[in-house]
Amino acid sequence: MPLGMKSRGILVKRSNCLVFFFHDGALHCKNYLTGKEFEASPLLVPILGKLDGWRGFRGVERLLPEYSPASIRQSLRRLIASTAVLVRGGSQAKRESALSAWQTWGVEARFFHLATKNTHTAPITVDEARFNRALKRREPPPPSLKRYFARARVHLPDPTSQLHGQLPEVLLSRRTHRHFGAGRVSLEQLSILLRLTWGFTNHIHWPGLGSLPVKTSPSGGARHSLEVYLWCSHVKGLSPGIYHYRPDRHELELLKAGRIAEQMARLCGHQEWVQDCSVLFVMTTVLARVTWRYRFSRAYRVILLEAGHFGQTF
């Protein structure tokens, strides 16, 4: 809200996404949803403590009789600008109310998730080799091997003669590729990838829940919270656009038609090579599928582990 904006009719309350911590000896307040952080007086904590429900500026003045109305109005405007205080109906209030699925896991999981989610807002222009050389000058990199000295060792048989067949060959030849050919992925190839990675392959019986679908990757408690969205640019037989994969019917649902190559690069932290790929597979999670069953925040890790499984199966 602009600082000069009229306060009549505006309802405010404290943000539900605040953490306080000390940094260099000073108390800091950070909104982990918006990323805004500021140095705060310890007096702010009991004041925000009172702003637990929607109130007009007059209502806030009545709550804090020890402060003058003018200083309260000025402070509220600052707190709104720094996103520590919400305005009812504002975009930040709407974003916060969309976080209700996170409530089950307390503050820690959503703090980690939201405070660490932002990526580069512009293409990276630093020279990778120079950057790493500068890092090395500051401090040598940690060793890439861990060793236990003076322990009994077991020499393993040489596996080389066994590393034949399709699976070992696929595993041994896996690499990250950042350059793509001019050809297009076919709908048949896409169908195989989807079926073998995100498709339902079978059903298992789960105590108390009955039949649950399973996939080629494991999932904690067979909750399968991951969804996959396809950002298609060059797929033969498929118009460019964003699609959602339905694993039960093995079909795609078109969410947005049109060319999206540049948005794809932006989505990946402005890595421009991404816009040359035929199709980008974007995984999201339906949090409630996990929080419904696992009420503790450690389960958040399971979602990240699962995304790794799917990435490798793919």
Ligand SMILES: Cc1cc2nc3c(=O)[nH]c(=O)nc-3n(C[C@H](O)[C@H](O)[C@H](O)COP(=O)(O)O)c2cc1C
């Ligand atoms: C979780 C994860 C995130 C990654 N993010 C990026 C990325 O943003 N950009 C990129 O070019 N490569 C990324 N990579 C690929 C790594 O750079 C790559 O795995 C590494 O250079 C080793 O090469 P290899 O995959 O061919 O073995 C990522 C890999 C993983 C596992």
